[in-house]
Amino acid sequence: MLRNHVTYLCVAVWVSLLGAAGCVDVSDDGLATGDAVEAVTTAEGFESGTKTAYAVADVTLGTGTWNLDDALIGTLSTDVKTGAQSARVRNSGHITMRFDRATGADTVTIHHASFGSDASGTWGLFSSQNGGSSWTQVGTSRSTTGGSFSTATFTVNLAGTIRFEIRKLDGGTNRINIDDITITDFTSGGGGGGGSGAALSRHTTLGIPSPASTTDPNHFLSVKSGYVISYNGSRKVPNWVSWELNTSYLGSTPRQDDFRPDDTFPASEPQASLADYSGSGYDRGHMCPSADRTLTVTANQQTFYLTNMVPQAANNNQGPWATMENDLRTIARTGKELFIISGGTFSASSNTIGSGVVVPDQTFKVVVVLDAVGQGPDAVTTSTRVIGVMMPNENNQISRTADWHSFRVSVDAIEAATGDDFLSDVDPAVQAVIEARVDNQ
Ligand code: MN
Numbered sequence: 296m297l298r299n300h301v302t303y304l305c306v307a308v309w310v311s312l313l314g315a316a317g318c319v320d321v322s323d324d325g326l327a328t329g330d331a332v333e334a335v336t337t338a339e340g341f342e343s344g345t346k347t348a349y350a351v352a353d354v355t356l357g358t359g360t361w362n363l364d365d366a367l368i369g370t371l372s373t374d375v376k377t378g379a380q381s382a383r384v385r386n387s388g389h390i391t392m393r394f395d396r397a398t399g400a401d402t403v404t405i406h407h408a409s410f411g412s413d414a415s416g417t418w419g420l421f422s423s424q425n426g427g428s429s430w431t432q433v434g435t436s437r438s439t440t441g442g443s444f445s446t447a448t449f450t451v452n453l454a455g456t457i458r459f460e461i462r463k464l465d466g467g468t469n470r471i472n473i474d475d476i477t478i479t480d481f482t483s484g485g486g487g488g489g490g491s492g493a494a495l496s497r498h499t500t501l502g503i504p505s506p507a508s509t510t511d512p513n514h515f516l517s518v519k520s521g522y523v524i525s526y527n528g529s530r531k532v533p534n535w536v537s538w539e540l541n542t543s544y545l546g547s548t549p550r551q552d553d554f555r556p557d558d559t560f561p562a563s564e565p566q567a568s569l570a571d572y573s574g575s576g577y578d579r580g581h582m583c584p585s586a587d588r589t590l591t592v593t594a595n596q597q598t599f600y601l602t603n604m605v606p607q608a609a610n611n612n613q614g615p616w617a618t619m620e621n622d623l624r625t626i627a628r629t630g631k632e633l634f635i636i637s638g639g640t641f642s643a644s645s646n647t648i649g650s651g652v653v654v655p656d657q658t659f660k661v662v663v664v665l666d667a668v669g670q671g672p673d674a675v676t677t678s679t680r681v682i683g684v685m686m687p688n689e690n691n692q693i694s695r696t697a698d699w700h701s702f703r704v705s706v707d708a709i710e711a712a713t714g715d716d717f718l719s720d721v722d723p724a725v726q727a728v729i730e731a732r733v734d735n736q
Pocket residue numbers: 579580581584612613616617
């Protein structure tokens with residue numbers, strides 16, 4: 296469990312649905328604990344505040360200060376609205392929170408409509424976990440219809456500091472109305488079984504392989520929109536990276552190649568640099584692959600954080616590892632739901648590069664293939680396909696033309712090598728069967 300070091304933190308409530316400020320029980324890893332939590336719901340109805348021009352400016356609303364660019368507070372009869380006011384956005388305008396929520400976000404719901412008789416507009420919701428320095432689109436873009444509000448629901452599932460922005464994406468002069476933005480708290484995630492994985496993120500639906508939190512530098516938890524990391528600050532590589540793969544993540548975005556340190560990490564967390572890898576003889580080996588995240592530019596860029604990399608032998612990374620990644624995407628494209636965990640195994644004699652970035656002795660993957668997108672632990676049976684591999688991570692120990700199938704091992708073998716407990720939210724009796732088996736399909 297992650298519930299060590301529980302502290303009590305008073306959190307200002309922007310505008311609670313209950314209309315009152317509250318004291319919230321939050322563990323110091325930033326995850327609200329499961330019990331005695333008063334929800335800190337942000338509900339912005341645009342009923343207070345005045346902004347009559349489109350020119351960019353801050354405006355104080357009920358929940359705090361927002362920045363409205365090519366956007367205003369509409370009060371006309373042609374503004375679709377709840378109450379007397381709603382936001383109106385044109386061109387490539389946006390509505391941006393100038394403040395953070397401390398309690399993460401579970402879901403965001405937004406009412407949206409076309410203004411007056413304007414043509415349909417397309418918009419998206421973006422989140423930032425670094426005070427607005429960088430933004431990631433949440434889910435898919437939405438399109439407005441005229442006359443009355445539709446409700447757009449977004450699943451966010453991110454812990455810790457977060458703020459949101461609504462962007463009009465079509466760039467046209469058609470106007471849209473936005474109202475009744477409701478943000479609910481992130482629901483607590485634990486570790487080591489008990490069904491806690493799904494509460495942390497979609498990407499850990501089958502369980503959290505080992506406890507992680509934002510206060511443990513060697514098991515540093517980073518919950519991203521595209522994947523979840525437990526990061527090891529001493530080794531400067533992840534312990535494990537866990538992600539969901541299905542066709543909803545696959546598009547046509549080209550590889551962005553913007554390898555860089557992770558700007559969502561605190562400065563206190565030791566990270567690898569580009570210089571550590573440069574000339575090291577090892578590839579910057581993705582754990583969650585670039586090609587698994589091709590729906591949007593931001594989703595693809597997120598895979599290029601060095602925190603999602605290990606120093607990987609070229610014969611491994613560009614050989615059987617890459618072939619396996621391709622084959623898993625091929626399986627996903629048939630409509631399957633895959634959950635994948637990847638990382639390295641280490642020993643006292645593991646090699647290092649640069650300023651102490653530890654080279655894994657082997658890289659591993661654990662893959663569960665479910666029949667339908669949206670399935671979770673309950674759908675895993677003793678006949679579910681589970682693929683484990685461990686691949687040697689030195690060029691002289693692995694051939695670039697080797698068949699990845701030859702590196703298959705049981706999940707039990709990977710658990711023994713890493714100390715992790717994979718698939719911990721699956722029924723223990725089922726785990727026992729599927730983790731002992733070596734895939735032979
Ligand atoms: Mn790779």
